[in-house]
Amino acid sequence: MPLPSNPFRRTAVSAAAAGLLIALTGGCGAPDAAGPAAHRTAPGASRPADAPKAPAPARLTVPSLHIDSELLRLGLNEDGTVEVPPAEKGMTAGWYAGGAVPGEPGAAVLIGHNDTRFGKAVFHDLHAIAEGADIAVSDGGGKETHFTVTGTETVAKDAFPTDKVYGATGERVLRLITCDGDFDAAGHPVDNLIVYAALR
Template structure:
C-alpha cells in the first residue's frame, strides 16, 4: 500500500510548522503492510495476555461522548518520562523511540521488560493531536510492561508524567485488538482535534512461525492535568 493512501495529519503540521515530525504515513505504512508493531514478544507462556472484550471497543459509528476532558486545554510540548496505569499495576519509565533502519517503529529494548516507548515522530502526550506510547507484551523471561493492557476497561485512567513536571491524565474510551494485516491506521492515528493517546502492544493470536498476529490498541483522551 502506498504512503499516499495513508493519513498525513495535515491539520497538526499546519498548526505547528516549526516542529519537524515524521509523517503518520511512516508508522501507518509499517502496520498496514501486515507487520506486527513489536516483534520481540515470545508468546510462549501457558496463559497468554488478556485480550479486549468486544464490549470495550470504541464505537466507530460516533465520536466519544463529551466528558470533563472536553474542557481541558491542550498542553505545550514536553517529553514524557513515565507512564502509570494503576488498575493493571503499570509504573514504568518512558524512553523516546523513532523508526529503525528497516522502517519499523522502534520498540524499547526487549531485555528491559518494564520500559515503555514514546514515538517521537508524533506529538507529546497532552498536546493537541494523537500521542503514541508503545511497549512489549512479554519477552523470553516472562510478561513485560504492557502484558495486562488488554484488560483495561472504559473509564480507566492512564497517567503520563512529563519533563515539565505536569501529569497528563487520559481516560480510556475504548480498547480493541486489530489483526496486523487489517490495521486501521487512519482510525488509530488520525487527529480528532483534541489531545488523545494511543497505547499499543502486541496481541491477538500467536504462532511460533509468525509471532503475535495483531496489536492491542487503547484509545484514550485527556481529562485532567495535574
C-alpha cells in the same frame, strides 16, 4: 511453553497519508533480522504543524493495572520502521516521538511489549484495562496529564487501522499499543491490542 524469540512478522498497510514505514507491533519480543511488522503512515501526521513544542513524556502510570514505567523515546529505524523498546527493556514502554506529545493536540502513541523472550513485559495485562480507567503521563518536571480510557480494539496486524490510530486530529488523545491474540505457525502474534484514551 517457551516464548518465541522472534515474534514479529513483516506486513504493510497503505494509508492515505502514506510516507514512511512505521512499526505498530507494540511488542511481544525482539524484532528478527528482517525487521518488525510495519504499516504505512506519515510520521507526525497527527501533530498540527503549528503546535508548540512541549516537554517530552517521561513516565506512564496506569493505576488499575499497577503499571508504572519510565518512557523511552522511540524514533525511526534506518529502514523507516519505528523503533520498539528493546527486548531486554521489556518492562519499559516507549513514546513514538514522531506523533504528538501526550496532552497536546494530536494522537500520542505509546508502545510496549506484552511478552519478550525474557518473560512478562510492561503491557502484559493491558487486555484487562476497563473503559473509564485513568492513565497518567508525566514529563521530566513531574507535571501529570491524565487520560480516560474510551475503548479498546483488537485487530489483525494485516488490517491495522493506521489512520484511526495515527491520523491527524485536533483532539488531545492517547493510544497504547501492544501485541495480542494467538501465535501463528511461525510463532508470531497475529493481532494488536489498541487502547484509546482521551484527555481528562
